[in-house]
Each structure stands twice: as structure tokens, then as C-alpha cells.
Amino acid sequence: MPRTNYQLENEDHLSRRDGERSLEVPRHETLWFDDGSVVLIAGNTQFRVHKSVLACKSVVFQDLFTVPQPDDAQTVEGCPAVHLTDSAEDLEDVLDVLYHGLRYKSSNDPTWRMVRAFLRISDKYTMDEIRKEALYHLNIYAPDNTEDWDAIFTGSTSCISYEPWEEIDIANNTREPDLQHIHAVALYNCCHLPTKTLILGGTDMYSDARIELSRDDLVACVTARERLRIATSDILKQALRCNLSYTCTGSNCFTARNSAIHSWRDMDLPLYDPLAMTEVDARTRYQVAGVCEPCVEVLVGLHQTARQNILDKLPTYFEEELEETDVNPQA
Ligand SMILES: [Zn+2]
Structure with missing residues (x-):
């Protein structure tokens, strides 16, 4: 037996109800077209729209409208009525x-x-x-x-x-x-x-x-917080250990670099948020501390690579088991 029109009884998201209850349901102010050919009823709202519009955008509606309508099917102003279990707000946004x-x-x-x-x-x-x-x-x-x-x-x-x-x-x-x-x-x-x-x-x-x-996600977040705190600190540790530029033009880039990183770590390190240390932020801190431009380029390059590495592996921070190397941005 083909399924009856607008009665997808085995699919809980579409159902037809008998009676005239839908007539008491208010009409949507703008999504009610006088030449509409179907009335969708979701939550406390009726939408009079066009079968053709729904059918060309949705395979499910396309299938639904190809089935002939039974004689006792509920109608609203001559249009078949389809009750949906979606919220009126969701349906309104999509329509x-x-x-x-x-x-x-x-x-x-x-x-x-x-x-x-x-x-x-x-x-x-x-x-x-x-x-x-x-x-x-x-x-x-x-x-x-x-x-x-x-x-x-x-x-x-x-x-x-x-x-x-x-x-x-x-x-x-x-x-x-x-x-x-x-x-x-x-x-x-x-x-x-x-x-x-x-x-x-x-x-x-x-x-x-x-x-x-x-x-599961709550446990993942609590676990990831610790991993992200370590990742934040590792970005700065890595910058402290790296070699500066071969074409360094400064006289005390090592000292300036170290002081920039120490003040960063002491003052406003974003907790659990290594990605919040933006490229502009890093560049500015090194420049203000007096690091020469070639060395700034090296430090900012490392900084961005470490952050990109975190972004690339982001889902792994929320996995149950994590290899030690995965939380280390140098890996
Ligand atoms: Zn330098």
C-alpha cells in the first residue's frame, strides 16, 4: 500500500491531525500567501506557502506532495494541511x-x-x-x-x-x-x-x-583546559629557546626577546586560550621590547606556526587519550 497523502505515520516529523483545530492556530503575518497551495502548521503558527517552492528545495517535501490526497484529509481554506513537529521559529527562519x-x-x-x-x-x-x-x-x-x-x-x-x-x-x-x-x-x-x-x-x-x-563533552572540556594551558605556556617557552635571525641587526635582541616573553607570561596570558595570542599581539610585544625586525620576523613566524599547529589538531585536544607530542606545539 502506498502511504497516504500527508500522512507519514511512520515518520514522526510529519503527521496529519484530524479536525479543525488548526483553524484556531494563528497565521504567520508575512509567510501566508493567498495563492499558497499548502498550509504548514508548526507549533502555534500556520504558514500558507507553495508546494512547488518546497518541492524544489526539499526532497522530502517533493516526495510527500507526489502522493495523492485522501478524501478525508484535513484542509485549511482548500489547501491541504501538514502538521510538523518543528518549532514555529525554526520553520519561520527557513521559509x-x-x-x-x-x-x-x-x-x-x-x-x-x-x-x-x-x-x-x-x-x-x-x-x-x-x-x-x-x-x-x-x-x-x-x-x-x-x-x-x-x-x-x-x-x-x-x-x-x-x-x-x-x-x-x-x-x-x-x-x-x-x-x-x-x-x-x-x-x-x-x-x-x-x-x-x-x-x-x-x-x-x-x-x-x-x-x-x-x-562526554563536559569531561572533554575540563580535560582540554589543562592541555590548552600547557599549550599556551609551550608557545612562549619555545620562543624563549629559539635561535634568532642570522641577519640580526640589533644589539640586545636576546635580552629584549626574553623581557617581552616574561612580561607577557606574567601579565596577561590568556588562560586556556593559546589562539588568543594574535599575530599582531606577538609582533607588537617584540617590537616594543626592542627586538630588531629580522628577529621579530623569526619570532612571529614561530609563534604563528605553533598556533596553526594547535588549530590543525584542535579536535585532538578533546579526545580521551592524547599523545604527549600532540599537546606540544613544537611537535
Ligand atoms: Zn635581532
Whole structure:
């Protein structure tokens, strides 16, 4: 027997309900088109949209609409009604993009909530374009090179907007093999949350749900904090031990280098955050201490290589067992 129209009873994400209850559900203010051909009902909102638009963006909807409709199927103003178990907010964010375009790419950055909606809905309904949009923003959030990392850190590149505790939610929603680097960056950022927040999480303002790290990720973060603290200190130790430039033009570069590093270590070393020591920060500290330019180049080059090495191996900081060499940026 072919499955009945709009009744994917074996798939809990789509279901049809009988009766006229949906008529009491408020209509979305803008995502209600008078010439729409299907009414989606999610949470406390009805969306009247077009089958053709959904079908060309989603394999799941395409399949759903090819099945003939039974006589007793629920309708709203003559349109078939489809009840979805998604939140109205998630559906709104995705429909908004389908109808109004990828507006966030060039102007405002989306909030994490929107990107999370893109991830959830695209995964559930196989919407490749929406998934690409989510990944576009997540890849900016989680760069794989120090240059782009520094651009976010210094605010010259903008990125998804979110509350600090929402790093936990980002980590929870990126636990899949092909998002490994993004997940590691979210966990890395979780390491810098206040310990109380790291353990207790935060409250989702839309669902009121408590969002906490999984037990595994929490253990991983606590373990990684120690590894990252060592990695931070190792970057400076390595700079203290290295040979300076063969073309040194200074008279006391060794002393200047040492004093720059000691003051760095004593004053404002970022705890658990070796990547926060930006290239500009390193260069400025050496220059101010009086290191000559060729020697500054050597030190900054080493510094950046060590940071890139950490970024390349970021997921390993959150793995259960780690080889000693893996936490050592010189490795
Ligand atoms: Zn020098």
C-alpha cells in the first residue's frame, strides 16, 4: 500500500491531525500567501506557502506532495494541511530564506538561532541549499587558519551572533563527523566560559529548555583546559629557546626577546586560550621590547606556526587519550 497523502505515520516529523483545530492556530503575518497551495502548521503558527517552492528545495517535501490526497484529509481554506513537529521559529527562519533569499550573506549576520534552524530543518527535510547556508556561516565561525581566526578575534570579520553560553548549544548541534572541526572550535570556546556556566549551561529563550553540554563533552572540556594551558605556556617557552635571525641587526635582541616573553607570561596570558595570542599581539610585544625586525620576523613566524599547529589538531585536544607530542606545539 502506498502511504497516504500527508500522512507519514511512520515518520514522526510529519503527521496529519484530524479536525479543525488548526483553524484556531494563528497565521504567520508575512509567510501566508493567498495563492499558497499548502498550509504548514508548526507549533502555534500556520504558514500558507507553495508546494512547488518546497518541492524544489526539499526532497522530502517533493516526495510527500507526489502522493495523492485522501478524501478525508484535513484542509485549511482548500489547501491541504501538514502538521510538523518543528518549532514555529525554526520553520519561520527557513521559509523566510526560501522566500526572501540569502540576505544574511552580504549584510547582517544571522543569529545562532537562525543557523541552528537551518541545520535542523535542512537535515530533517533534505534541503541542500539551506544546509550550505548553515555551513557557510559555521565555517566563518570556525576558521581553519590563524589569519581568519585573528580577524574574528579582533572584530574585523563578523560572524554568527550569539550569547557566550550558546557556545554550548553550538557544540551540541555540531556533533556529527563532517562537522568535526566546527564542533572542536565550539568546545574550545566553551573552555573559556566561566566554570559555572560550563557546567550548568544556559536557558534557550524560545523554548525555555535548559541547554547543557553532554557529559562526554563536559569531561572533554575540563580535560582540554589543562592541555590548552600547557599549550599556551609551550608557545612562549619555545620562543624563549629559539635561535634568532642570522641577519640580526640589533644589539640586545636576546635580552629584549626574553623581557617581552616574561612580561607577557606574567601579565596577561590568556588562560586556556593559546589562539588568543594574535599575530599582531606577538609582533607588537617584540617590537616594543626592542627586538630588531629580522628577529621579530623569526619570532612571529614561530609563534604563528605553533598556533596553526594547535588549530590543525584542535579536535585532538578533546579526545580521551592524547599523545604527549600532540599537546606540544613544537611537535
Ligand atoms: Zn635581532
